[in-house]
Amino acid sequence: MADFTNIRALTFDVFGTVVDWRSGIAREAEAILGPKAHALDWGALANSWRRPILQAMAPVRSAERSYVTMDALHRETLDVALAEFGVTDLDETEKHRLAMGWRRLDPWPDSIEGMNLLKAKHAVVALSNGNIALVLSMAKRAGIPWDTILGADLVRTYKPDAAIYDSASRFLDIAPSQVMMVACHPGDLDAAKSRGLMTAYVHRPLEWGPGTERPLPEAGVYDVIVQTVTELAEVMGA
Amino acid sequence: MADFTNIRALTFDVFGTVVDWRSGIAREAEAILGPKAHALDWGALANSWRRPILQAMAPVRSAERSYVTMDALHRETLDVALAEFGVTDLDETEKHRLAMGWRRLDPWPDSIEGMNLLKAKHAVVALSNGNIALVLSMAKRAGIPWDTILGADLVRTYKPDAAIYDSASRFLDIAPSQVMMVACHPGDLDAAKSRGLMTAYVHRPLEWGPGTERPLPEAGVYDVIVQTVTELAEVMGA
Numbered sequence: 287m288a289d290f291t292n293i294r295a296l297t298f299d300v301f302g303t304v305v306d307w308r309s310g311i312a313r314e315a316e317a318i319l320g321p322k323a324h325a326l327d328w329g330a331l332a333n334s335w336r337r338p339i340l341q342a343m344a345p346v347r348s349a350e351r352s353y354v355t356m357d358a359l360h361r362e363t364l365d366v367a368l369a370e371f372g373v374t375d376l377d378e379t380e381k382h383r384l385a386m387g388w389r390r391l392d393p394w395p396d397s398i399e400g401m402n403l404l405k406a407k408h409a410v411v412a413l414s415n416g417n418i419a420l421v422l423s424m425a426k427r428a429g430i431p432w433d434t435i436l437g438a439d440l441v442r443t444y445k446p447d448a449a450i451y452d453s454a455s456r457f458l459d460i461a462p463s464q465v466m467m468v469a470c471h472p473g474d475l476d477a478a479k480s481r482g483l484m485t486a487y488v489h490r491p492l493e494w495g496p497g498t499e500r501p502l503p504e505a506g507v508y509d510v511i512v513q514t515v516t517e518l519a520e521v522m523g524a
Numbered sequence: 525m526a527d528f529t530n531i532r533a534l535t536f537d538v539f540g541t542v543v544d545w546r547s548g549i550a551r552e553a554e555a556i557l558g559p560k561a562h563a564l565d566w567g568a569l570a571n572s573w574r575r576p577i578l579q580a581m582a583p584v585r586s587a588e589r590s591y592v593t594m595d596a597l598h599r600e601t602l603d604v605a606l607a608e609f610g611v612t613d614l615d616e617t618e619k620h621r622l623a624m625g626w627r628r629l630d631p632w633p634d635s636i637e638g639m640n641l642l643k644a645k646h647a648v649v650a651l652s653n654g655n656i657a658l659v660l661s662m663a664k665r666a667g668i669p670w671d672t673i674l675g676a677d678l679v680r681t682y683k684p685d686a687a688i689y690d691s692a693s694r695f696l697d698i699a700p701s702q703v704m705m706v707a708c709h710p711g712d713l714d715a716a717k718s719r720g721l722m723t724a725y726v727h728r729p730l731e732w733g734p735g736t737e738r739p740l741p742e743a744g745v746y747d748v749i750v751q752t753v754t755e756l757a758e759v760m761g762a
Contacts, residue, residue: 357697409660419697422647422672434660435672439695457677459595459657 290509290522293484294460296404297413297436299445299469300421302493304401304412304430304515305391308332314387318380319373326371329495335367336494343415343444353442355417361385388416389423393430394490400515401431403524409433413454413467415444446477454483466509468518475508486510486518528747528760531722532698534642535651535674537683537707538659540731542639542650542668542753543629546570552625556618557611564609567733573605574732581653581682591680593655599623626654627661631668632728638753639669641762647671651692651705653682684715692721704747706756713746724748724756 301307312328319326342359345351364385368376376384401410410433412421418437425432438444441453455462462482469475470490479485485508491499503511512518539545550566557564580597583589602623606614614622639648648671650659656675663670676682679691693700700720707713708728717723723746729737741749750756 355697409664417697418672418695422696426647426671432672433664434656434670437695440678457656457675458660459593459655 290466290484292464293408293466293522294464295409295411295454295458296466296468296486296518296522297411297454297478297483298401299467299471299474300412300414300416300424301391302490303468303470303488304397305393305424305428306492307336307388307391308493308495310391311335311387314384314390318376318384318387322375324371324373326373331367331371333494334370335363338363338366347444347447353439355420355439356415357385357388357417357420360388389420390427391424393428394514396514396516398429398431400517400519403516403519404522405431405433407524408522409458411436411454411458413445413450414438446473448477448481451478451481451483468515472503472507479508484509486512486521488515488518489513528704528722530702531646531704531760532702533647533649533692533696534704534706534724534756534760535649535692535716535721536639537705537709537712538650538652538654538662539629540728541706541708541726542635543631543662543666544730545574545626545629546731546733548629549573549625552622552628556614556622556625560613562609562611564611569605569609571732572608573601576601576604585682585685591677593658593677594653595623595626595655595658598626627658628665629662630666632752634752634754636667636669638755638757641754641757642760643669643671643762645762646760647696649674649692649696651683651688652676684711686715686719689716689719689721706753710741710745717746722747724750724759726753726756727751 298304308329311332315331316328339359342363346353364381404410412432412435414421415438417439418435421435421437436454436457441449443449455465466484466486467475467478468486468488470488470493475485475487487503487508489502510521512521536542546567549570553569554566577597580601584591602619642648650670650673652659653676655677656673659673659675674692674695679687681687693703704722704724705713705716706724706726708726713723713725725741725746727740748759750759
């Protein structure tokens, strides 16, 4: 077992790792579109919305496009998802309300308990592609107990840009090796590892819905591989 | 009574408003210097250290000097304070430990209770001249329940620079009028008010020690004038 006594802060990915965006967006979409007599596959709609959001970050990362917040990306990509499902009857207010639905996501069942356990000995920090206001609003609604939030609006780029991981140890004033990145996405963890951070993989087989499970990483690829944040807290001796 | 239903976030000054830096630094100084047979007026030493810290922010604010963190200012101004008290026998390790004493300050007796009450309906945010790591370390030790920390290292200047207050509403994605600055220093509140923030004055008569009490601001100068953070929570309907 690796030695984790040196770890001072756990920096968490938010979307997928801490919160279940797919169920939350399915619920938000149904709440707004259901009463307008749309009967869609809400989970599929959530996936069809999430994909262009991820794609929209690439030109910001490569500096082809100036930084815009994830809130803004949610609003602009909504039109793509709605078009795909043939929805044409939302007004601007409804679209805004739905785009802000990404601020109203619920955590996975283990997230808050695990984070509270970890907080006893470690700083529990959001290192998110979400902007601060997005992650903070979500936390206030859902009771997610961040010690502090490092949003993408601080460095004005998106993970897995190396600048984000480098900024975490700089803002926290600790060595990269004292930071452990916690995520369910190999791409996030691989980039963190390449910048000298420790890594914890949390398995979220249902992130994209039933039947989309990715294989677990092989043992040793990351410093920790767990099924839940509570299991991570156990491993960290919290 | 003003209407505060529009307020979404309370942004707190930290040093003096939330924590009692004078008692904390007196204790830290005594812990390091006492065993070396120094018997000083520890509170006076704390004041003599705090003054050059505040002065050292001015050249950063005016851009005569590049931004350096408050942690760094603590270390460099320590030499000024020690010289004033004739202390010449601290080595680098001891000086570093003492400078980091600013991360180990305790809150005033009402701070945590008041903040926890306010958190039910509002975002409780640090808007500090401290860098994130300094404010976060202090919070972890003392149990200060920030929803998030906006440190001076984000904008790389010092209050009362207007850029800091403007950044608060930008990072929180709310109007300046939805932010209430909470501080015990008129200069901080005056600057916040001039940028459109609401203002709450908390009276901290002992900030600089016994016999240094400043007069209460006249009624109406700030939106709220209270004696404690718990009283602020009452006024805000928390």
